[in-house]
Amino acid sequence: MRILTLPKRFTDSDKWKKKWFRCMRNDFKVFWIYVLDQCDHAGIWEVDFEAAEFFCSGINESEIRQVFKKQYQEIDNGKRWFLKDFVDFQYGTLNENNRSESRKPWLNELRSEEIERTEKLMPLFKSEESPIHPYRLAWEINEFLNKDTIYIGDGGDIVTISAQAVQPRSPGNWMDPGALGSLGVGTGFAMAAGLANPDKEVVCLYGDGSFGMTVFDMETANRFGAPYIAIVGNNSHMNQIRYGQITKYGEERGNIGNKLGDVPFGTFAEMLGGFGAEIREPNEIQPTLHKARESVKSTGKSAVINVWVNPDEYAPGTKAQTMYK
Numbered sequence: 001m002r003i004l005t006l007p008k009r010f011t012d013s014d015k016w017k018k019k020w021f022r023c024m025r026n027d028f029k030v031f032w033i034y035v036l037d038q039c040d041h042a043g044i045w046e047v048d049f050e051a052a053e054f055f056c057s058g059i060n061e062s063e064i065r066q067v068f069k070k071q072y073q074e075i076d077n078g079k080r081w082f083l084k085d086f087v088d089f090q091y092g093t094l095n096e097n098n099r100s101e102s103r104k105p106w107l108n109e110l111r112s113e114e115i116e117r118t119e120k121l122m123p124l125f126k127s128e129e130s131p132i133h134p135y136r137l138a139w140e141i142n143e144f145l146n147k148d149t150i151y152i153g154d155g156g157d158i159v160t161i162s163a164q165a166v167q168p169r170s171p172g173n174w175m176d177p178g179a180l181g182s183l184g185v186g187t188g189f190a191m192a193a194g195l196a197n198p199d200k201e202v203v204c205l206y207g208d209g210s211f212g213m214t215v216f217d218m219e220t221a222n223r224f225g226a227p228y229i230a231i232v233g234n235n236s237h238m239n240q241i242r243y244g245q246i247t248k249y250g251e252e253r254g255n256i257g258n259k260l261g262d263v264p265f266g267t268f269a270e271m272l273g274g275f276g277a278e279i280r281e282p283n284e285i286q287p288t289l290h291k292a293r294e295s296v297k298s299t300g301k302s303a304v305i306n307v308w309v310n311p312d313e314y315a316p317g318t319k320a321q322t323m324y325k
Helices: 013-017 026-038 049-055 061-067 086-091 100-125 134-144 157-162 186-196 208-223 239-254 266-271 282-299
Strands: 002-006 009-012 044-046 072-075 080-083 149-154 201-207 229-234 276-279 303-308
Touching: 026 044, 026 049, 026 061, 026 080, 080 086, 100 134, 134 157, 134 201, 134 229, 134 282, 149 157, 149 186, 157 201, 157 239, 186 201, 186 208, 201 208, 208 229, 208 266, 229 282, 266 276, 266 303, 276 282, 282 303
Parallel strands: 149 201, 201 229, 229 303, 276 303
Antiparallel strands: 002 009, 044 080, 072 080
């Protein structure tokens, strides 16, 4: 049986069957349940006895450490605890008969379909067209990422395209606006990701519409020591809106209110002391990405690579939108 302690996660009520836990004083039990709820999903608790005291009145830190010394391992010079039996306490004993074998055929089917779809897109991923095909930009970004890169997408059509090519190398290294597709989140996400993970590289792909919304906060990112690589897929339009309007109203009426300026965003990074570049040929993308990486490392300033992409290429998701039909 499982009971819900807080909305954060479930906890296994079988803990009460464990003799060492059942025989504890009640205040120790409350403390341990509090720690289980506060730690992350890997079983790591950011040690904060002041907060614990607020929820578990009357506890004594030295006494707590002595009572639970076999249940945790100190890491990061005691700033964090790793709870050794976290999974067992939170979710119960792992069950080998969890039907994972029965799901393998389905997972294999999904993998096969993904490989097949990727192969079909490969001519676009390797396109030598100029203006640059947005699929080529997405592919070059995917080839550039490493295991320590956090990838952020902030845009409409350009980010929808990137989702078909970009595969971060580690779990938790992908951020985007989510289901609502809210533009303008990239710079804030980049700062937060950089400050929370100072040893990781942060790369943000923007559409030119979304980049223009928060571009000046790149100075804030530099000032707070969270520089990152910004890549702008610049088609000089709000292209998701543009496609829908053209589809419904035709070229003459549909091309109204969605045209943006032809802005050389690379100069913005240079103004802030960083690396900036304007890219118009597909074979320039990869070497420029590596120059940006080295510049961010050496200068501590954000880099901006402004890639001029074909405004008449759209993501399948953009073409399938129903709001204008």
